Amino acid sequence: MSSSNTKPTSNSFDPERILQLASSTLTIEADAIAALNQRISSKTDSSFVDAVKLLLNCQGRVVVSGIGKSGHIARKIAATFASTGTPAFFVHAAEAAHGDLGMVTANDVFIAISYSGEAGELISIMPLIKRMGAHLIAITGNPDSRLAQLADIHLNAHVDKEACPLNLAPTASTTVTLALGDALAVAVLDASGFREEDFARSHPGGALGRRLLTHVRDVMRSGEQIPSVQSDCSLVAALLEITKKGIAMTAIVDADNTLLGVFTDGDLRRLLERLHDFSDVNIADVMHKNPRTIGPDRLAVEAVKLMETHRINQLLVADQEGKLVGALHIHDLTRAKVI
Template identity: 55%
Template sequence: MSRPMRSSFIESARQAIAIEREAIDALTDRIDHTFETACDLIMQCSGRVVVTGMGKSGHIGKKIAATLASTGTPSFFVHPGEASHGDLGMITGDDVVLAISNSGQTGEVLTILPLIKRMGAPLISMTGDPDSVLAREAEANLDVSVPREACPLGLAPTSSTTATLVMGDALAVALLEARGFSAEDFAFSHPGGSLGRRLLLRVSDIMHTGERVPRVSPTTLLSEALLEISGKGLGMTTVVDDQGLMVGVFTDGDLRRTLDRNLDVHVTPIQDVMTIGGKRIYEDQLAAEALKIMDEVKITALPVIDRHNNLVGAINMHDLLRAGVL
């Protein structure tokens, strides 16, 4: 067998992508009242979306079920072959069944249709043949037919599985928006990932507290304040009054401006050179918000206050890095 020329690899790959793009583009006009019916059935469901499909359709179905579940629509996958041998008990009349079959004639799927109908679970199908048995039996059939497969033999499911996956994503996104599903809701489903850390971690979870927080009074001499800055290692110090309220902050930037004025650090009180007020963040805000503030104003540390302006801590870029927020 002769080896193909390397240029044919590139041509074949580009052709495959073009064919699959064609299949995806064809889906746009099929997002119609039938798609709305499918969404309504799922929104009205008090149970879960049970996805089923054989072979490659089953692999795509598992991904669709996972996407639905992580975006606010409880869902799981049931293998249709296993359903005929006991797993049908996982489905109830309160559920919605999403059955996937490119031909719409898959035997294992058709076998369990009467039982699904008998228990009263609404049926949504995704098929490549709107006149198939599965499509006709469904309350809503989502047409995922494709002009041709990317496989030059027309045998391996390629364009058809891509179109099905994209239709599943469209369904998940439409439901997500209808439910008002938020980024924080998403994070609760992904607490172990970096996204979960960014969206769930609060400033109070990682801030410095107690003696680790640099603080001086307004009358503290600048020389003493510099010792506080170097001793606490955050590149700044807070300025706090007798009631514990934060009145200002002194940073490396303030120090440079002070030196430019040729002020004597041994006689100058910090209140004369501090930034009044200064950037700060509330302890109950997300750590990601602290990162946003630091990035916007090009600083590396922030004082942390409570809702009464009491100083309660400090946070810096290294804290965010260690916590996986950065």
């Protein structure tokens, strides 16, 4: 006995047809986005610009809602707005009618997404959204739909056909809607003056956040961890300090901890080429004076750039008065995931 939900099977696996379908899908979706681009760029249709103005002037939050595949797209659009400086969240259209509508205020902009423009769950809450005073942007594929007619601004996401061979599964339409949401978010981002630093603040756990929010003082070695000797000590004592602290260098300071110079493993190798007995050598005679430094309040990524530019693995940290306050090794920046 066969089951009604048995998956259809094929006697042959046709790689050529698979590639044809893949190419057709990408072509259909690319063409649909190109058509969208022409619509929103049209001088006779100001709806996209009007929507951006409305979002920029929003005194509350952007609420994005949909159901089914449109709901998934709505959730992604809300996340994109939130991560690019526009407070936003997703509300499931069905849940909105059962209490979640209480999260919407008169100061919000409500973006309703339904390709048909006739999703009952959205249509049922639109009068309430309008009544409370929130502004409504509708994204549909049908300008004559009820949702489009209820909206303050309608954005047309129409596609000529879906990429699905049966022209049933939302494919090209969801791609176009997602692209339209991205276009809105990027336009608002730019018009609001959102910067790379602002993006980092909302992504502190990401690579960009670490690069832009981590300062030298957060990763440098300090206190007893700093390799440091006085200027009147011997080269042998300096070598012992280098070995003890384990970052292949030592700073040379005066009695007031003012940085005078640096001596590295590389300096030692070069010194050995011309001097075989250095038991009586003073560190002040072989150190590099005025070493490259960085301030503790500079970004850690600047330390990386300085190291890369000068092809060094260590860097001393000095304050504005030239006092030694820390030391950095390239491994410290790697462990902090700045690199």
